[in-house]
Amino acid sequence: MLTTVFFDLDATLVDFGPNAWRGTVRAVCGGLAAAAPGLDAAALADAYVTRYVARARAAGPGAQHPPGPIPSARTAWLGLWRQALTECRHPELAETAVDAYIERRRTDYALYEDVLGALDELRAAGRTIGVITNGPGDAQRAKIAATGLARYLDLVVISGEVETAKPGREIFDLAVGRAGSTADHACHVGDSLATDVAGARAAGLGAAIWLDRTGLVPAPGADARAYRIDTLRALPALLRDLDGH
Numbered sequence: 001m002l003t004t005v006f007f008d009l010d011a012t013l014v015d016f017g018p019n020a021w022r023g024t025v026r027a028v029c030g031g032l033a034a035a036a037p038g039l040d041a042a043a044l045a046d047a048y049v050t051r052y053v054a055r056a057r058a059a060g061p062g063a064q065h066p067p068g069p070i071p072s073a074r075t076a077w078l079g080l081w082r083q084a085l086t087e088c089r090h091p092e093l094a095e096t097a098v099d100a101y102i103e104r105r106r107t108d109y110a111l112y113e114d115v116l117g118a119l120d121e122l123r124a125a126g127r128t129i130g131v132i133t134n135g136p137g138d139a140q141r142a143k144i145a146a147t148g149l150a151r152y153l154d155l156v157v158i159s160g161e162v163e164t165a166k167p168g169r170e171i172f173d174l175a176v177g178r179a180g181s182t183a184d185h186a187c188h189v190g191d192s193l194a195t196d197v198a199g200a201r202a203a204g205l206g207a208a209i210w211l212d213r214t215g216l217v218p219a220p221g222a223d224a225r226a227y228r229i230d231t232l233r234a235l236p237a238l239l240r241d242l243d244g245h
């Protein structure tokens with residue numbers, strides 16, 4: 001039986017995609033410009049987005065930070081705001097900007113509408129529920145707190161806190177151990193083939209479940225231990241099937 005179900009966080013449980021994020025950035029820049037005559041909100045938003053995207057690209061697929069020791073999200077974001085505000089000739093606003101940004105992100109995080117129903121069902125079935133996520137500890141914990149996910153989760157493993165990241169098998173081994181489970185009794189659900197599915201398979205979990213919300217990526221080759229769902233509503237029944245009843 002799959003007694004333990006791990007989830008990826010971003011784009012699996014938490015819905016904070018590029019459009020929502022750009023809206024957050026614009027709102028912060030608008031607030032700053034309203035209090036700083038001469039500051040162009042649109043130019044600042046462009047400057048911040050450009051720097052943020054370049055940093056994310058440099059980190060590679062699925063990883064939300066460059067390799068190596070992981071700074072807090074606040075530290076990373078402060079550096080990006082300082083660069084963008086320097087370009088817009090208001091470097092003195094960097095601390096104000098990052099605090100407003102953190103606050104605004106908190107209110108803009110959302111869960112996909114299929115999340116809580118699925119988690120309720122899994123809990124009712126007695127399964128242990130965890131999150132395995134790549135990212136800085138402060139940012140990922142803020143998402144879990146702001147969305148109300150915390151009360152559904154038995155454990156949370158964040159790459160920025162354990163200094164090992166998906167798709168490496170160490171982070172899965174660590175999570176399985178913390179859950180008091182074994183790899184064959186655990187499964188992992190996530191939107192990324194590169195980090196979630198490949199990582200869970202490499203770690204020998206009982207099942208790797210690809211949450212393909214968009215249907216835009218070609219499906220990988222057949223694999224007895226990889227399953228595809230397009231909504232979390234399908235997860236409880238899939239797990240019952242895999243349990244053999």
Ligand SMILES: [Mg+2]
Nearest residue numbers: 008010011191
């Ligand atoms: Mg994800």
